[in-house]
Amino acid sequence: MTTIRVLVTGGAGFIGSHYVRTLLGPDGPPEVTVTVLDKLTYAGNPANLHEVRDADGFTFVRGDICDAELVDRLVAAHDQVVHFAAESHVDRSILGADAFVRTNVLGTQTLLDAALRHGLGTFVHISSDEVYGSIEKGSWPETDPLRPNSPYSASKAASDLIALAYHRTHGLDVRVTRCSNNYGHHQYPEKVVPLFITRLLNGRPVPLYGDGGNVRDWIHIDDHVRGIELVRTRGCPGEVYNIGGGNELSNREMTDLLLLACGADRRMVRFVEDRKGHDRRYSVDFTKIRTELGYTPRKDLATGLAETVRWYRTHRSWWEPLVDRAAGGPALRTSGLPVRRTENPS
């Protein structure tokens, strides 16, 4: 069997690291080697890859996807790219869009150019449901136009379209996934689920944007990673695949579930000023990946959330230093809320 050399960008982040642990884990595909290229921004964490650091066929390279020389060298030595690396937090993109445009747009183009030069096999581009904009009723099929609203989603839409353009223009085997909101272990505690869990575990109130009525579809990372693997191994060149979880909830409803899972109640909720330009509702139609590639989300939301809360409860040493560091960082949605520094971060 021929070995497939997969270059995973952003493999030290939340979803990328889970993808790498899955590929190199006991149920991963045979004959795959994995190189992670990651800049280790605030969101990248080498600890996310401890489990696989001694695995056969694993290599870690610290570097920037905008570094054309490095990217050229790495892409030349691989058969496939699965591209996760991105600036991923909407709130940060509102405070400043530079890094978003640079990494998400220029970085993607740098990778695509190298892929073209070296005749890469397959390029899986990890996009987002946020590229579609906001939808009042119904769900987006892949054919819907992109109408992104935040600097984050606009930079993701740009990279999504440039990736597809390299297929249409040059015939590069590009496959795009557009997934809904992920939750699970190892997620940096700035996104709503880990932010709320870690605050509640510390006995702190949680900041809910606006009226809490914004609706998101939630998917467990196991399901997202399985969807990506289906696209890498069985998807078609030039195709876009929505990946959903089938769990549409308002932020208020998600907050109630998290309060319950953490043994807290609504007295812990603080309504804070809404996010600027906050998209009201996201909803992907994921019929295509279901019918063409046999994808179904397997993780039931209640089980997935209970497991996630349990992981954060038992992995304080993973997140406490991050919460401490975030307290000294840019003022995100927690501003105005009390932040407790841990006395002994381990």
Ligand code: NAD
């Ligand atoms: P994350 O922020 O946890 O991880 C991003 C990773 O990319 C980090 O390890 C970071 O160090 C790395 N990175 C950032 N800039 C880089 C650069 N210039 N060069 C190399 N590495 C760089 O993000 P995530 O939540 O794991 O998301 C991964 C991908 O999935 C992103 O493309 C995101 O847009 C997409 N996505 C995320 C979600 C979600 O709910 N989290 C949903 C749909 C799509």
